[in-house]
Amino acid sequence: xxxxxxxxxxxxxxxxxxxxxxxxxxxxxxxxxxxxxxxxxxxxxxxxxxxxxxxxxxxxxxxxxxxxxxxxxxxxxxxxxxxxxxxxxxxxxxxxxxxxxxxxxxxxx
Amino acid sequence: xxxxxxxxxxxxxxxxxxxxxxxxxxxxxxxxxxxxxxxxxxxxxxxxxxxxxxxxxxxxxxxxxxxxxxxxxxxxxxxxxxxxxxxxxxxxxxxxxxxxxxxxxxxxxxxxxxx
Numbered sequence: 001x002x003x004x005x006x007x008x009x010x011x012x013x014x015x016x017x018x019x020x021x022x023x024x025x026x027x028x029x030x031x032x033x034x035x036x037x038x039x040x041x042x043x044x045x046x047x048x049x050x051x052x053x054x055x056x057x058x059x060x061x062x063x064x065x066x067x068x069x070x071x072x073x074x075x076x077x078x079x080x081x082x083x084x085x086x087x088x089x090x091x092x093x094x095x096x097x098x099x100x101x102x103x104x105x106x107x108x109x
Numbered sequence: 110x111x112x113x114x115x116x117x118x119x120x121x122x123x124x125x126x127x128x129x130x131x132x133x134x135x136x137x138x139x140x141x142x143x144x145x146x147x148x149x150x151x152x153x154x155x156x157x158x159x160x161x162x163x164x165x166x167x168x169x170x171x172x173x174x175x176x177x178x179x180x181x182x183x184x185x186x187x188x189x190x191x192x193x194x195x196x197x198x199x200x201x202x203x204x205x206x207x208x209x210x211x212x213x214x215x216x217x218x219x220x221x222x223x224x
Binding site: 087 | 142157217
């Protein structure tokens with residue numbers, strides 16, 4: 001079967017660094033995506049990793065280890081506006097994604 | 110990027126009735142999808158909307174319950190049929206644009222409450 005685990009909630013202070021981990025189980029795997037969703041808003045794309053390693057986009061970085069079925073999202077220099085839910089999702093078939101339950105990030109001043 | 114207009118944004122419906130949700134995109138779209146999200150929970154793929162042909166449904170979802178149309182590249186509808194309170198959820202349209210097969214864009218969603 002398919003499964004994905006990520007922490008339900010994380011709290012950090014403004015300016016800090018936070019890492020949101022994601023472990024998955026699936027027979028088909030193309031890549032790992034991360035999405036941000038503010039309350040009442042649409043999910044917005046952050047990153048996609050098809051290969052092992054670290055991808056950096058501004059304050060956000062995403063990592064993938066295919067052999068470990070593991071990835072993480074790293075958020076640096078946290079800002080209050082980063083308070084949102086972050087979803088990990090693996091692509092199990094071409095363009096088809098399985099989403100995790102999301103990690104609610106609370107950024108405190 | 111893309112602007113995705115989804116209508117209605119919310120609705121309260123009686124059990125046993127049906128609701129049709131519309132999704133209109135302003136850009137060249139390659140693929141369109143429909144997801145369901147319980148508030149505060151994960152997104153679940155319902156189906157892929159195929160232009161001019163029957164949608165491709167994921168396990169646990171059937172055409173009789175969730176008929177989908179996609180008459181052209183940029184427009185799709187999802188109908189939630191014979192609704193029950195268990196259908197109360199947020200329904201989201203998602204698209205992939207030409208030239209990008211990994212970045213999905215989502216509509217704002219339709220918040221459906223069945224009473």
